[in-house]
Each structure stands twice: as structure tokens, then as C-alpha cells.
Amino acid sequence: MSPLLACSGLTMRFGGLTALDALDISVGKGETIGLVGPNGSGKTTFFNVLTGLYKPSAGAVRLEAQDLFARSAQEIGRAGVARTFQRSRLMLDQTVFDNIALGALGRLDLSLLSALVLRGRFRRQLSELVERATALTRRFNPQIAANLFKPAGSFTMIDRRRIEICRALVGAPRLLLLDEPSAGMTHDETRQLMDDLLAFREEMPDLAIVLVEHEMDVIRRISDRCIVLNFGKKIFEGPFDALIADREVQTAYLGGAQ
Numbered sequence: 001m002s003p004l005l006a007c008s009g010l011t012m013r014f015g016g017l018t019a020l021d022a023l024d025i026s027v028g029k030g031e032t033i034g035l036v037g038p039n040g041s042g043k044t045t046f047f048n049v050l051t052g053l054y055k056p057s058a059g060a061v062r063l064e065a066q067d068l069f070a071r072s073a074q075e076i077g078r079a080g081v082a083r084t085f086q087r088s089r090l091m092l093d094q095t096v097f098d099n100i101a102l103g104a105l106g107r108l109d110l111s112l113l114s115a116l117v118l119r120g121r122f123r124r125q126l127s128e129l130v131e132r133a134t135a136l137t138r139r140f141n142p143q144i145a146a147n148l149f150k151p152a153g154s155f156t157m158i159d160r161r162r163i164e165i166c167r168a169l170v171g172a173p174r175l176l177l178l179d180e181p182s183a184g185m186t187h188d189e190t191r192q193l194m195d196d197l198l199a200f201r202e203e204m205p206d207l208a209i210v211l212v213e214h215e216m217d218v219i220r221r222i223s224d225r226c227i228v229l230n231f232g233k234k235i236f237e238g239p240f241d242a243l244i245a246d247r248e249v250q251t252a253y254l255g256g257a258q
């Protein structure tokens with residue numbers, strides 16, 4: 001079966017630095033990939049290239065039949081790729097709903113014509129969006145759904161992460177890229193968030209996820225397959241148990257301690 005995402009020879013150079021070095025990475029429909037590697041190995045750059053923040057220097061990127069190489073962030077979002085960021089990008093003084101609605105902007109008709117002339121349609125779009133935001137947040141925590149019009153900054157760290165994930169999910173992506181969702185959270189919060197994601201995955205079995213994470217427990221729990229980067233090159237691909245046992249990975253990433 002052909003993969004959902006297929007990257008081949010994907011290369012990103014910043015001047016003399018090759019941050020992604022001819023990467024071949026594919027992700028199947030419904031598959032969860034754990035993407036790991038030392039600091040600076042290219043994980044976030046991979047996400048930035050996939051989502052159109054950076055224009056890749058060479059290679060090919062396909063999402064099923066669509067050629068996404070060097071497309072704009074909007075086009076890539078509309079094709080079905082969504083992400084979260086390592087550092088929170090929530091607008092803390094804006095409501096949960098406003099934050100989540102940003103994730104659906106590419107799919108809404110926000111033209112002046114629509115707002116002024118086609119008011120009925122515009123209102124319908126908005127109320128559908130409220131329904132979707134409510135349903136999504138309820139899956140993660142009913143308290144968020146019940147307080148959709150409270151500022152995002154009034155929520156705990158784990159709820160803010162949940163809101164960010166809901167923002168990525170509201171546009172109904174086919175591929176979700178999660179950049180270190182556990183950053184800044186306690187072990188308990190991380191475990192809870194992973195429980196949420198595992199439950200969510202059951203409900204959306206077709207959603208493919210690439211998860212960048214330094215917490216190896218998280219990678220072990222959630223990944224169907226793992227990929228390790230080092231200096232922008234793929235040095236390992238396979239199941240978690242094989243990753244832990246791999247000599248090159250131990251040297252480059254695990255400090256030979258496993």
C-alpha cells in the first residue's frame with residue numbers, strides 16, 4: 001500500500017549547514033512515528049519543511065497524490081498536514097475558541113463577500129466551528145469544553161497543550177506533527193496527555209502522527225515505528241526495542257547508557 005506521506009531525498013541547507021541530508025521518510029495512514037535524535041539533529045527543521053515554513057533545498061514530498069514540495073504553508077495545511085510547536089504558540093489573553101479557530105482558518109470562507117452578503121452561511125460556518133471545538137476539547141477534558149470562551153491563559157499547562165493539539169486537529173488533518181508535547185510538563189501530566197492521545201487515536205484510526213520527543217517512555221508507549229536522526233541523516237528506522245539495542249543510536253543519542 002502506498003504511504004500517506006512520502007519524502008525522498010529531502011534536503012534543507014542553511015548556507016553551509018545541511019540540516020536535513022537527503023532524508024527518505026514515509027508515514028503510513030494511521031501510523032504513529034516516534035522521531036528522535038540529539039539536539040540540532042534536524043527534527044524541528046523536518047517539521048518546518050513539511051509544513052511550508054522553510055522551503056526545502058531539494059527532494060520530493062508527497063501526501064498521497066499531492067505534490068507538497070515547496071508549497072505554501074496554507075496549501076500544505078489545506079492538504080491535511082497540521083502541527084504543534086515546541087514552544088507554546090497560544091495567545092494566552094484570547095479565548096480557547098479564538099485559539100482553536102485559528103487552526104481552521106484555511107478552511108473557512110472569510111471573504112468580505114461572505115461576511116457581508118452571505119451572512120447566513122458565515123454564521124453557519126461559525127456555529128459549526130464552535131460545535132467542532134466543543135466536541136474536540138470535550139474529548140480531551142470536558143472542563144475545557146465548558147469554558148470555551150475563557151482566556152487560554154487561565155488553564156493549566158496540560159490543558160494549554162490540549163488546546164494546542166485541538167487547534168491542530170480542528171481542520172481534520174490526515175497527518176499530525178507533534179513537536180515535543182511533553183516539554184515543560186511533569187511526568188504525570190505527560191502520562192495523562194499520552195493517555196489522551198492514545199484514546200484519541202483509537203477514535204481516529206486513519207490519522208497519522210509524527211511525534212518528536214526526548215522522553216523515551218513516551219516514544220515507547222505511542223510509536224508504531226521509530227526514526228532516529230543525527231546531523232540531518234536518518235541513522236535508524238524500526239521498532240522501539242531495536243532502537244534501544246542499536247549501537248549507532250546508543251552512541252549518537254542514548255549516550256551508550258542503555
Ligand SMILES: Nc1ncnc2c1ncn2[C@@H]1O[C@H](COP(=O)(O)OP(=O)(O)OP(=O)(O)O)[C@@H](O)[C@H]1O
Binds near residue numbers: 017038041043
Ligand atoms: N532558520 C535557521 N537558520 C539557520 N540554521 C538553522 C535554522 N533552523 C535550524 N537551523 C540549524 O539546523 C540544525 C537542526 O536544527 P533543528 O532545530 O531542526 O534540530 P532539532 O533536532 O529539532 O533540535 P532540538 O532537539 O534541540 O529541538 C541545527 O544545527 C540548527 O542550528
